[in-house]
Amino acid sequence: MEAIWLYQFRLIVIGDSTVGKSCLIRRFTEGRFPQVSDPTVGVDFFSRLVEIEPGKRIKLQIWDTAGQERFRSITRAYYRNSVGGLLLFDITNRRSFQNVHEWLEETKVHVQPYQIVFVLVGHKCDLDTQRQVTRHEAEKVAAGYGMKYIETSARDAINVEKAFTDLTREIYELVKRGEITIQEGWEGVKSGFVPNVVHSSEEVVKSDRRCLC
Amino acid sequence: MSPPMHGGGAGGEQRRDFRSRESNFLLEAEAPLDAELRGNRRLRGGGGQWRPARDGQHWHRTWPPLGRGIGQPEGCGETMASDGARRQFWKRSSHRLPGSIQHVYGAQHPPFDPLVHGTLIKTVPKTPTTPVKPKRVSTFQEFESNTSDAWDVGEDDDELLAMAAESLNTEVVMETANQVIQNHSRRCQEQPRLPEGHVCGDSEQAEHFCDLPLGTGSDGRLVKSVSESHTSHPADILSDAAPLQRSQSLPYASTAPLAYGSDEKNALGPPALTEREAYRLEKFRQLLAGPNTDLEELRKLSWSGIPKQVRPITWKLLSGYLPANVDRREGTLRRKQKEYFAFIEQYYDSRNDEAHQDTYRQIHIDIPRMSPETLILQPKVTEIFERILFIWAIRHPASGYVQGINDLVTPFFVVFICEHIEEEVENVDVSCVPEEVLRNIEADSYWCLSKLLDGIQDNYTFAQPGIQMKVRMLEELVGRIDEQVHRHLDQHEVKYLQFAFRWMNNLLMREMPLRCTVRLWDTYQELLIFLQNLPTAHWGNEEVSVLLAEAYRLKFAFADAPNHYKK
Numbered sequence: 027m028e029a030i031w032l033y034q035f036r037l038i039v040i041g042d043s044t045v046g047k048s049c050l051i052r053r054f055t056e057g058r059f060p061q062v063s064d065p066t067v068g069v070d071f072f073s074r075l076v077e078i079e080p081g082k083r084i085k086l087q088i089w090d091t092a093g094q095e096r097f098r099s100i101t102r103a104y105y106r107n108s109v110g111g112l113l114l115f116d117i118t119n120r121r122s123f124q125n126v127h128e129w130l131e132e133t134k135v136h137v138q139p140y141q142i143v144f145v146l147v148g149h150k151c152d153l154d155t156q157r158q159v160t161r162h163e164a165e166k167v168a169a170g171y172g173m174k175y176i177e178t179s180a181r182d183a184i185n186v187e188k189a190f191t192d193l194t195r196e197i198y199e200l201v202k203r204g205e206i207t208i209q210e211g212w213e214g215v216k217s218g219f220v221p222n223v224v225h226s227s228e229e230v231v232k233s234d235r236r237c238l239c
Numbered sequence: 240m241s242p243p244m245h246g247g248g249a250g251g252e253q254r255r256d257f258r259s260r261e262s263n264f265l266l267e268a269e270a271p272l273d274a275e276l277r278g279n280r281r282l283r284g285g286g287g288q289w290r291p292a293r294d295g296q297h298w299h300r301t302w303p304p305l306g307r308g309i310g311q312p313e314g315c316g317e318t319m320a321s322d323g324a325r326r327q328f329w330k331r332s333s334h335r336l337p338g339s340i341q342h343v344y345g346a347q348h349p350p351f352d353p354l355v356h357g358t359l360i361k362t363v364p365k366t367p368t369t370p371v372k373p374k375r376v377s378t379f380q381e382f383e384s385n386t387s388d389a390w391d392v393g394e395d396d397d398e399l400l401a402m403a404a405e406s407l408n409t410e411v412v413m414e415t416a417n418q419v420i421q422n423h424s425r426r427c428q429e430q431p432r433l434p435e436g437h438v439c440g441d442s443e444q445a446e447h448f449c450d451l452p453l454g455t456g457s458d459g460r461l462v463k464s465v466s467e468s469h470t471s472h473p474a475d476i477l478s479d480a481a482p483l484q485r486s487q488s489l490p491y492a493s494t495a496p497l498a499y500g501s502d503e504k505n506a507l508g509p510p511a512l513t514e515r516e517a518y519r520l521e522k523f524r525q526l527l528a529g530p531n532t533d534l535e536e537l538r539k540l541s542w543s544g545i546p547k548q549v550r551p552i553t554w555k556l557l558s559g560y561l562p563a564n565v566d567r568r569e570g571t572l573r574r575k576q577k578e579y580f581a582f583i584e585q586y587y588d589s590r591n592d593e594a595h596q597d598t599y600r601q602i603h604i605d606i607p608r609m610s611p612e613t614l615i616l617q618p619k620v621t622e623i624f625e626r627i628l629f630i631w632a633i634r635h636p637a638s639g640y641v642q643g644i645n646d647l648v649t650p651f652f653v654v655f656i657c658e659h660i661e662e663e664v665e666n667v668d669v670s671c672v673p674e675e676v677l678r679n680i681e682a683d684s685y686w687c688l689s690k691l692l693d694g695i696q697d698n699y700t701f702a703q704p705g706i707q708m709k710v711r712m713l714e715e716l717v718g719r720i721d722e723q724v725h726r727h728l729d730q731h732e733v734k735y736l737q738f739a740f741r742w743m744n745n746l747l748m749r750e751m752p753l754r755c756t757v758r759l760w761d762t763y764q765e766l767l768i769f770l771q772n773l774p775t776a777h778w779g780n781e782e783v784s785v786l787l788a789e790a791y792r793l794k795f796a797f798a799d800a801p802n803h804y805k806k
Contacts, residue, residue, distance in 0.1 A: 067642050096639070097641075
């Protein structure tokens with residue numbers, strides 16, 4: 027069956043430089059861990075489908091952002107059109123954890139009038155021996171902001187799927203409950219390509235989508 | 240959990256489509272790919288990291304070895320083999336992805352030819368599968384050998400045309416050209432039906448003309464794209480040691496001294512090329528000999544590429560680092576090198592100070608991950624890069640260190656070190672280079688980087704206005720020059736800033752293999768002179784004209800574009 031998606035969610039991945047944003051995304055979208063990863067400049071784009079329930083697919087558009095401060099003026103333009111976000115810190119780098127607050131502030135200012143559903147991600151959990159942030163305190167911070175917390179490792183492929191799909195499910199539930207709605211001029215959530223057909227039959231053949239171009 | 244969804248076949252590969260990952264979703268949104276389309280995508284496939292940009296492997300596989308006439312049929316073996324070795328240095332990763340190496344056909348990928356009149360470039364397959372009329376081939380080859388450097392423009396044009404006229408009569412040329420075009424269009428239609436694994440058997444050369452006026456380029460040049468594809472033995476595709484001569488897509492001259500190994504090319508190339516190269520080299524040498532080098536003249540000459548032997552000095556001159564007066568050069572070098580090391584003395588210890596530790600930390604982290612190239616990973620080189628970048632950053636607080644600037648050191652360092660080594664640059668053990676020599680290279684790289692960045696500092700200051708402006712210009716230009724591409728991007732809600740930001744931020748360093756960048760920078764040097772004299776007026780147009788070449792490539796990256804063209 028050719029896949030088609032029920033919804034398209036746009037996600038943004040943010041966090042300090044070198045916490046592992048690009049590697050996490052590439053593990054998720056490409057299924058591998060790049061040995062070398064150029065610093066991201068500006069934004070990069072990835073996409074993948076996830077199946078949250080049998081036959082129910084969500085297409086994720088994932089924007090990878092540069093962590094370095096200088097690119098902030100470019101990257102912040104992407105907050106507004108994102109429905110979900112992964113806020114990463116590196117569990118071996120306390121500073122990146124301390125900056126979580128700043129990142130949230132930064133997004134708050136630029137996302138209005140919309141909202142981003144965030145998940146806090148403690149990355150590089152394979153490096154447990156170098157850990158500078160305990161799971162407990164990270165969970166506390168996350169709870170304080172009403173976020174879920176998850177620890178991941180792109181290198182060892184720990185929780186990478188879970189981080190993305192949990193967030194996707196969370197957003198999906200909000201959409202189902204009508205707490206997030208599709209809006210004109212907002213790219214955060216879009217419905218599938220053939221909205222009338224999607225709910226009755228997901229067996230839409232790919233060629234039907236030719237009209238896009 | 241459903242696996243990444245890109246249907247069978249080249250799926251995984253598509254997802255990794257180079258930096259403009261936008262194309263992923265375009266693909267998904269697109270009707271089933273036809274064979275040609277996939278063929279085009281595969282052009283970029285094959286290597287581990289899906290970044291054709293600096294992944295020399297792809298480029299080796301998909302484009303003819305640089306610095307070599309596209310159409311040189313025989314005697315390429317040695318060069319290609321050494322290209323194979325050289326690839327080690329350029330490639331970003333040696334990782335292979337299962338299923339990602341595919342036969343490539345339909346690789347019509349127009350390179351840019353700034354000649355107003357089309358130049359026919361013929362690639363003769365190493366193993367022709369279709370007999371071709373010998374007479375035509377030789378005639379055509381002859382023509383090609385005289386004109387394959389047609390990307391070179393400038394004062395040599397007349398001479399070039401004269402050379403061409405000598406050995407050819409126009410009718411033959413035109414007849415051949417027409418034939419080629421016909422064959423090409425015929426094959427274009429056939430290609431989608433070719434079975435997997437079958438490589439285009441047509442040995443005739445495909446020429447695909449597409450004039451892209453360069454707008455307001457100071458010299459009113461036109462960019463002409465000449466695409467070529469050719470027959471390859473499947474073994475070529477499978478064998479790493481035999482990079483495919485495939486298609487050339489970028490605006491480097493087919494004979495310009497791109498590759499570091501232009502010497503060996505001299506030895507192997509047809510006499511006409513050698514002659515021409517020798518002639519060019521001689522011209523450079525005359526200019527450089529002084530007593531006062533005419534920088535204007537040097538700049539013009541450099542537009543079409545600088546011979547390897549004189550590249551270091553030419554870059555130093557054109558960047559404004561070295562004075563035009565021969566007698567003053569040595570003294571200036573000494574003084575500047577001393578000055579740089581005084582900076583180190585004065586500032587480098589401050590890298591661990593509170594005020595600078597973030598800058599240093601970022602540089603320190605970025606260098607090892609900017610590329611797996613063995614050269615840069617050598618501790619000595621890493622240290623050199625760290626020092627250059629740190630000193631530059633703290634001496635330019637308005638921008639400071641911005642990711643991307645790290646990439647800009649590499650071409651200078653590589654070009655300058657090449658002057659002092661005999662082996663290929665990827666094989667060099669830097670610890671064997673005398674300390675003193677290395678120090679001078681470091682200082683020279685610093686100053687040249689500094690000169691380069693002086694002209695584009697607003698790329699890296701707050702909000703990066705320089706980049707924003709250039710991306711807007713690019714958008715405007717593409718809109719004017721190639722409306723189809725423009726509309727296509729627009730329809731798919733692809734913003735120029737999303738893909739072109741890095742082009743500008745890293746001066747295309749990540750979009751092509753280093754040796755191409757080096758060649759490109761031969762031409763950039765001209766821009767620097769403009770900058771020093773006419774700060775803004777010419778810069779954008781010139782740079783954007785280079786970027787347009789990339790834009791054209793992008794169109795193919797958005798693989799459905801060829802179909803749009805046909806419709």
